[in-house]
Amino acid sequence: MATGGAGEMIGQVFSWLTDSAHWRDTPLDTGITTQLLAHIKFSLIAVGIAGAIALPLGLFIGHTRRATFLVAGANALRSLPSVGLLVLLTVMIAPHFHGRTDVGFVIPTEIVLVLLAIPPILSNTYAGVDNVSPAVTDAARGMGMRGRQILFGVELPCSLPLIFSGIRSATLQVIATATIASFVPLGGLGRFIYDGLQQQDYPQMIGGGVLVAALALTADMLLALIQRLVVSRGISGRFSKSGGAAADAVDAAITRAEVAPV
Amino acid sequence: MSLLHAVFATADSPSSASSSPWHFFGYFLDHRSQDLSWLWTHTWLSVVPVIVGLLIALPLGWLSRRYGWLYPPMVSITGLLYTIPSIALFVLVPPLLGLSSLDPLQVPIALTVYSVALLVRVVADGLASVPEEVNQAATAIGYGRARRLFAVELPVAVPVIAAGLRVATVSNVSMVAIAGTIGMSNLGQLFQIGKDLSTPTAYYPPIVLGIVLCVLLALVLDALIILATRLMTPWRRAVPAK
Amino acid sequence: MIRFESASKTYPDGTVAVDALDLVAPSGQITVLVGPSGCGKTTSLRMINRMIDATGGRILLDDQDVAKVEPAQLRRGIGYVIQHAGLFPHRTIIDNIASVPLMLGTSKKEARAGAMDLLDRVGLDQKFARRYPAQLSGGQQQRVGVARALAADPPVMLMDEPFSAVDPVVREQLQDEFLRLQSDLGKTIVFVTHDIDEAIKLGDQVAVLRVGGHLAQMATPAELLSNPVDDFVANFVGRDRGYRALGFEAVGQLPLEPEPTVSLESSFAEASKVATDGWVLVLDAGRHPQGWLAIADGPSAGSDSIDRGRLRRGGTVASVDGTYRAVLDAALSSPTGRGVVVGHDGTFAGTLNATQVVALIESRAGAAS
Structure with a gap:
């Protein structure tokens, strides 16, 4: 295909995105604004539930070094194809809900999203606590801190970079997979991709892709900003001078956790 | 036991229309040639982008290790690429590269982009994991830069790079299935079929078969990489001297 | 406890x-x-x-x-x-x-x-x-x-x-x-x-x-x-x-020997006169030891003054209430074989050679047995 065709397509996508009519709801079509909010809602619920499960669990496993098999078990979930799981749960659950409600699609979607979000948060939280230098926890114990004080006063703040990197990769996965929820079919930005495909309306399909990518990037930047505010400079290594070594160490630790065997 | 029993019982049973989830094996036997062709496509779609991605990532990773100032921008850019959801990248590749929508190359290209994004950093960090004294020893015995890279640095970095390859390959298997939902022919088609056949009542066999084959494929590819790593790093299996 | x-x-x-x-x-x-x-x-x-x-x-x-x-x-x-x-x-x-x-x-x-x-x-x-x-x-x-x-x-x-x-x-x-x-x-x-x-x-x-x-x-x-x-x-x-x-172990009473000394401000000729075996100990105005001067090294170039740069400063200095080890070390590290001993205020007190220190050590061992 000629590049002229590509340029033309990019122009069409741009005009699809900037047409204010596409952002408003009409009796026939749901607009971008509504779908965007739905997408954000699904994603927030999933990351929230996953965090509520995986964070305390990861902290507990890292602090006590007990039940580490749970981390390996959660990581094994990563080899499940998300779309297959989504279809399976939908055909299992959806028929039990009748009427105009979309609960029958929301429940399987949220289950899949939560299952996807748990492994990165759990394994990174665990790795974060596990990576805290033994000298630091030894010193904390030696000065008379109790288990809870060590966990919340030392281990948690020290593992925040890794925990954030877990939450960020979970959020990205959830936003990406929430797109596929439109395949089952549910609202969200994926609607434009699958509807565009169905109707051979490629500007709409590609416009949907642009929106999903933009949402993912925005969410990641937002989390990066929060991370900057929450993580101590002593750990992130953002001080005026001679801080390179610490920053490198943290980066290296993050990479290690991301590359954890699936 | 009961699971195995169920699988083989349904496989042997003549009622190939059973909608039981355990009937997936029977479904496979009934649609063997189609399923195997999807499995084959799925396999090469999962593997080739990782190999191409590694070939691109090796020089990029080496460069960002060799010239330290390149590392931060390289990691940021590749990290940014990694935040783009796969389905978005699938549909964005054709217009950006001037391909027609639903071009057979769009999925492998998108997956290659992901593999590069993940592996550049892995290669750079892998090379950085080579102890400095090892590098200095190699230089001291007269190895040139290229020879040092291929004879010392890369072999020592193999474990780190292999860990990255495992992540890239396993997540590719899942992403290829997603491409199936936008019409690409691979194991993801089984989910499309299962969904279409599930109105008004659930029809599980193709869905379960798709999940089972995807998981098996991921496990087998993962095991192959582990095996290759072991063969390439015999020193890691050596028992430390007491 | x-x-x-x-x-x-x-x-x-x-x-x-x-x-x-x-x-x-x-x-x-x-x-x-x-x-x-x-x-x-x-x-x-x-x-x-x-x-x-x-x-x-x-x-x-x-x-x-x-x-x-x-x-x-x-x-x-x-x-x-x-x-x-x-x-x-x-x-x-x-x-x-x-x-x-x-x-x-x-x-x-x-x-x-x-x-x-x-x-x-x-x-x-x-x-x-x-x-x-x-x-x-x-x-x-x-x-x-x-x-x-x-x-x-x-x-x-x-x-x-x-x-x-x-x-x-x-x-x-x-x-x-x-x-x-x-x-x-x-x-x-x-x-x-x-x-x-x-x-x-x-x-x-x-x-x-x-x-x-x-x-x-x-x-x-x-x-x-x-x-x-x-x-x-x-x-x-x-x-x-x-x-x-x-x-x-502190030595206690040290049998110190007198040692000819000159001050930093003295002329080289003066130093050569007092030197006994080709060496002379140089003190500063406050009588703190500065180093040994070898007469063979000569005066500073073009004058008759003591060349500070040529003073041998390598030897350690022991205190009058120093240990056997400190005194022996002072003697052994001195270019002249005579260890420099100073008082509590750091001023020069006298010298002692290794033979004398060893004799002290031996007499102490004899006394103990």
């Missing part, structure tokens, strides 16, 4: 880390536990603040059995310094030091003020207060570690290889400052090291442990060097111990 009463540690797999250890660490003194790796020295130390619980016998801290005190409560009253300092990376230096007082309920303002004073005490500039541990060198971190352990002013300090991870020059500095600090504070200190030289330098008394957690010998450093109880201790204490033992 800390008293081990046949304290033992046996692990579930049967490994004996410490075997019925009896030991007293007197109040206000430094007791060093030293031995090869696997001798149970760190385990013994950690049994005091119950980082490890003893499985037999008991450990008394001022007549209170530590097993009867709740561990966290016990530890808050004991300073604890470890090898890599273990500073909290997410807290500033000042907040690291203030950790224990804050835990004990001191107000933030008061705790930080106290931490500032401690920063001074351990020889760190106050500009470090707002920095993070990652911005400090290993030696600086270790100073903060000591300050943090001192923050709640505990009577007892446990130190586990605190200076082992820093380079030798910094280590020596830290050791000297630690001794100075201890002479001010008079804490009861139990100090673990694998380095016998460190043990001898720092310890008021030294306990040598052997593998398996047995106490081989408990003695003052001088006693350990001169009278090792068995081959194990003798080997561990190492070579040169006869010479090193001389470092613990």
